[in-house]
Every structure is written in C-alpha cells, then in structure tokens.
Amino acid sequence: MDETMFGQALGALRETAAGVSSAAQAGRLIVVSNRVAPIEEGQPTAGGLAAGVLDALQEMGGLWIGWSGEIAEGESRIQPERQKGRIRLQMLDLAQGDYDDYYRGFANSALWPVLHYRSALARFSRSHYAGYRRVNALFASAVAEGLAPDDIVWAHDYHLLGLAAALRAQGVTNRLGIFLHTPFPAAAVFMTIPVHEELARALCQYDLIGFQTEVDRRAFEDYVLREADGHLLPGRALMVFGRVVRTGVYPIGVQVDEIRAQAEPAAECPQMAKLRASTGDSKLIISVDRLDYSKGLNERFLAYERFLEQNEARRGAVTFLQIAPPSRTDVETYREIRLELEGEAGRINGRFAELDWTPLRYLNKGFARQALMPMYALADVGLVTPMRDGMNLVAKEYVAAQNPIDPGVLVLSQFAGAACELKAALLVNPHDPDAIAEALEQALSMPLAERRERHAEMMAVLRRNSLGTWRDRFLGDLHRRG
Incomplete structure (x- = not known):
C-alpha cells in the first residue's frame, strides 16, 4: 500500500486499543509517515493506515509527523506543531528539489517499481538517493526534537526506510518500528537497486519490521540470511549488521x-x-x-x-x-x-x-x-x-x-x-x-x-x-x- 491510503475517507475508529500493554502507556506514540491524516473534527480520516494510527494516538496521546503536501519556497522546513486533543501534529514543507529527489525520484521512480517486481521500470539516480537520505534525515530531526526516553516511534512504508538509521546517527536509542505497506520482493529483485545493501543496513536499524504477508517476511529474511551474512535467532529474530532485528506479519484490516x-x-x-x-x-x-x-x-x-x-x-x-x-x-x-x-x-x-x-x-x-x-x-x-x-x-x-x-x-x-x-x-x-x-x-x-x-x-x-x-x-x- 502507498500514500493513497490518505486519499480515501474511512472515519476514525472507536474501539479500545486492548492489545497495547499498560506499560506502553508510559511513553508517547510517535507516528511518522509520508503524509498525515486530518485531525480536525468534521474532516474524514483517509484510509486504513490513517484510521488505525489516529485511533491509537487518540487512545495514547502522541505526535504525528509527515509531509504537509506543500512545496516550500527556499529550503525544506518543519512547521510549528499543532495540538488537537491528545494529538500533536507536526508537518514538513519540502523544497522543490527535495520533493523531486525524495518523492518523485528515489521513492517512486526506483523503490516503488522494484518493490512491485517491476525492475524494468525503475530509474535510479545517485542524486535522487542522496535526496531520499536527506529528507529521511529531516524527518528524523523532527522526531528527535523533544523525544522522551520512553517514547516509541512507528514509521510507515517505503518512503522512510532510512529514518531509523538517521535517528540512530543522532543518538536516539528508543524503540523504533516500521510497517511496510507494500510487498517486499524476492532477494534477486531487491538487489536490482544499486544501493540495496545500504538500504538493508538502514532498514535493520529498526527494532521491529512489519510485513503484510509471510511471503514478504520470508523474502526479507532470505535476503538478510543469504546476502547480508545474517543469522536466524530463536523466535524468528535476526542477527544482522551487529543488531538483533525482529520481524512480524501484521495484515492490515478494515473496520x-x-x-x-x-x-x-x-x-x-x-x-x-x-x-x-x-x-x-x-x-x-x-x-x-x-x-x-x-x-x-x-x-x-x-x-x-x-x-x-x-x-x-x-x-x-x-x-x-x-x-x-x-x-x-x-x-x-x-x-x-x-x-x-x-x-x-x-x-x-x-x-x-x-x-x-x-x-x-x-x-x-x-x-x-x-x-x-x-x-x-x-x-x-x-x-x-x-x-x-x-x-x-x-x-x-x-x-x-x-x-x-x-x-x-x-x-x-x-x-x-x-x-x-x-x-x-x-x-x-x-x-x-x-x-x-x-x-x-x-x-x-x-x-x-x-x-x-x-x-x-x-x-x-x-x-x-x-x-x-x-x-x-x-x-x-x-x-x-x-
């Protein structure tokens, strides 16, 4: 799944977050995604991702960070926070060059086609990848500012594969997780991305990587074991790049x-x-x-x-x-x-x-x-x-x-x-x-x-x-x- 989840109206969920332990309530939930859902009353939430995350934020309180959809004049910038109930919203305006490199370039011209097994359509550019890393670092700066030790960070989708690495580079030790809404391709397909090893190394800076299906999880696991000298640990955890990384299958549902x-x-x-x-x-x-x-x-x-x-x-x-x-x-x-x-x-x-x-x-x-x-x-x-x-x-x-x-x-x-x-x-x-x-x-x-x-x-x-x-x-x- 991609950013169009934010283009459909779904409505906020009202069920209790029963699966979140009481210990989880000690820290805030920090959600990071390419786009954010509207949180004003009377505005529809957009898509399954938006509704599920919004409900968790309403239950736990926290911060939602994402691109505003606006192009900034001059350099990319982080807008002042907005508050709505227990939710804080932080949006980023991207400069035209950052948008072109990060979004139009690497994310959607290189990553998206490869993740969907369409490598022949992929167009890789080193400058686009540099822009992708640059914008991931900008997101990381927004996350790191004011981050408390017990806060957890939940990132979403292929736009943010490098977010955890950027946060670790800033000294963040919090629990970091990412859910990939798209497929994860077979190792040989993923390796058609020229920077596949660097991407995998960055992705493994997350503590938990979530996939839609067992097929996707196994494809990632196969890449790690065969191409990154990883090792399988009890409980399906992976030792790779000097870290223990856990994976899981979490099929997104509907209300x-x-x-x-x-x-x-x-x-x-x-x-x-x-x-x-x-x-x-x-x-x-x-x-x-x-x-x-x-x-x-x-x-x-x-x-x-x-x-x-x-x-x-x-x-x-x-x-x-x-x-x-x-x-x-x-x-x-x-x-x-x-x-x-x-x-x-x-x-x-x-x-x-x-x-x-x-x-x-x-x-x-x-x-x-x-x-x-x-x-x-x-x-x-x-x-x-x-x-x-x-x-x-x-x-x-x-x-x-x-x-x-x-x-x-x-x-x-x-x-x-x-x-x-x-x-x-x-x-x-x-x-x-x-x-x-x-x-x-x-x-x-x-x-x-x-x-x-x-x-x-x-x-x-x-x-x-x-x-x-x-x-x-x-x-x-x-x-x-x-």
Whole structure:
C-alpha cells in the first residue's frame, strides 16, 4: 500500500486499543509517515493506515509527523506543531528539489517499481538517493526534537526506510518500528537497486519490521540470511549488521461494521439512484484502483474484452465500472498509463457498445468513501486484480460492504496480499485474461447459497484480522523487548 491510503475517507475508529500493554502507556506514540491524516473534527480520516494510527494516538496521546503536501519556497522546513486533543501534529514543507529527489525520484521512480517486481521500470539516480537520505534525515530531526526516553516511534512504508538509521546517527536509542505497506520482493529483485545493501543496513536499524504477508517476511529474511551474512535467532529474530532485528506479519484490516453502515443507505442515495437507473437490469462489475501500473488495469481491460468475446449472451446484460483516480500526475509513466487506458476503454466500447448499452465505464476520478461503499454494495462482482499488491484494502472493503443476505462475489488476484486471507474469493492469475474471463462468468452465475457461504467465510476472516488487531499487535510487539 502507498500514500493513497490518505486519499480515501474511512472515519476514525472507536474501539479500545486492548492489545497495547499498560506499560506502553508510559511513553508517547510517535507516528511518522509520508503524509498525515486530518485531525480536525468534521474532516474524514483517509484510509486504513490513517484510521488505525489516529485511533491509537487518540487512545495514547502522541505526535504525528509527515509531509504537509506543500512545496516550500527556499529550503525544506518543519512547521510549528499543532495540538488537537491528545494529538500533536507536526508537518514538513519540502523544497522543490527535495520533493523531486525524495518523492518523485528515489521513492517512486526506483523503490516503488522494484518493490512491485517491476525492475524494468525503475530509474535510479545517485542524486535522487542522496535526496531520499536527506529528507529521511529531516524527518528524523523532527522526531528527535523533544523525544522522551520512553517514547516509541512507528514509521510507515517505503518512503522512510532510512529514518531509523538517521535517528540512530543522532543518538536516539528508543524503540523504533516500521510497517511496510507494500510487498517486499524476492532477494534477486531487491538487489536490482544499486544501493540495496545500504538500504538493508538502514532498514535493520529498526527494532521491529512489519510485513503484510509471510511471503514478504520470508523474502526479507532470505535476503538478510543469504546476502547480508545474517543469522536466524530463536523466535524468528535476526542477527544482522551487529543488531538483533525482529520481524512480524501484521495484515492490515478494515473496520467491518463501519463499512457496512456506510453501505446500507444505498437506496436513499441520489447518486446510487442515478447509477441504478443507468445500468437498469444489468449486472454490475466494479473495480476501484489508483491509476498505477501495479494495479493491472490494462490486463483487466483485456480480460473483460475476452469475457465479452466468450459470453455473447452477457452483452447488454453486464456493465463494468472502473474507477481509477489519477495518481502522481507529475510522473511521466503515470500520464502514459492514463492515455493507454483511455484508448483501450474507447476501443472496447467501440467494438461492443450498442445504442442503449456501454459495456465499460471508465472514470478517471475519485469518489468520497460515503459514495464508494454503496457502489460496492450494489455491485454483483468486485474485480480486484493487481499484478502485485501489499494488501489491497479495496478487496476487503468490497466484502465488508456486501449485504450478507444477497452478497456479491469477489474476484481477486493471487498476487494481492489479501489473497492470503480471503481464500473464499475466486482467485485468479492477473497475467491470464482467459482465467479472469472464466472467473467473471463463474461469479455472475454463482448460486445464492454458494455466494452466502463464501461471503460468510471471508467476513469471519475480516473480523478476526481487524484494523484494531493490526494496530494492537504491532504496537504490542514493538514494546516487547527480547
């Protein structure tokens, strides 16, 4: 998962942080992420990461540090703190050069593609990496200022792989943990980053490294054992670069009851009434993805075209709604993706559309969460087929939004982290358009009893691995020593 978690509205959690020990209450929680969630009343929290972290901060008190999203004139700077209840918020304004090197450069032009097994798209520059380290050091300065001995630091995602090393260089000995929302690739793929050893050494300055899946954890472990002369200790800890580093698997979840509550008012929503009126009796397939090459949108369009080719009786009786909010519009690769998808959507519609039927509706815009959840509930099929994804919360949100009496069917990529948990979905290889086409037909033809059974099985998993469970397990392990 990446910074788009902050682009979706989720709402603050209200459950108790039961998994955080009483000892943990002695120090503050310091959260560091590329972006921060709004903490003003009436503003929505943005995404699963934001909601889980915000709730922990509300319970424990603490500080949230992240980029403001603003470009500073002159040098990067740290804004004065803001206070809201028990939460302090510290934002950084980045200079244009720092933004270009750290964010557009190393983080999203080198790290992001490699972490998603797309090394051929990676563009490495020493100056970009220098900027990445520079901004990580700036974040570290914001963290270190006023840090108390019992405070713990919880960093998030690939933007901050170097934060712990920068903090250790400043003499910080506090407990430091990071959760990686993206996948962690196989050792041979990770090694395509020219500075992979330096990155791994920096990453191992954290006390706890969290991953979405066991596959990700094992990939990191394999790299450490084979390429960094590391040693496995009891309890799956690692001795590497002269330090003991613990790893864990913490699949991020969703707040099931909140999502279902947001989905239920669909009948009264004017926007939903328009959608129903426009689709008529057609079955609805829905996909919601940030515009990114890791999401497999081109391949998905091809699979839907194959589905229409192979199922003539479905033509005119099914509508595919693809919502793809724009992302990183200042990066050339993403502008190219948008043009390609617009062309493909036009080509498929030109081939199959009728006067009263548009087979593929491609919307290059975002929707508020209050609008998305009812759309999920209305859809007969949730089509989630990334080429590679750390978790993919859309898959979990789609399941949570369904009416258990008449649920839809989830078609899910086997390479999404969510596939490790949602085994009752129809799992597909996103590289195989025929397999996706077959899964779509199976989903649309599935008997009600089977749909209910699959949905109930997935809901049990979602309740067991909730957003609160993710947060509490990570913080509990971060506090635990030895």
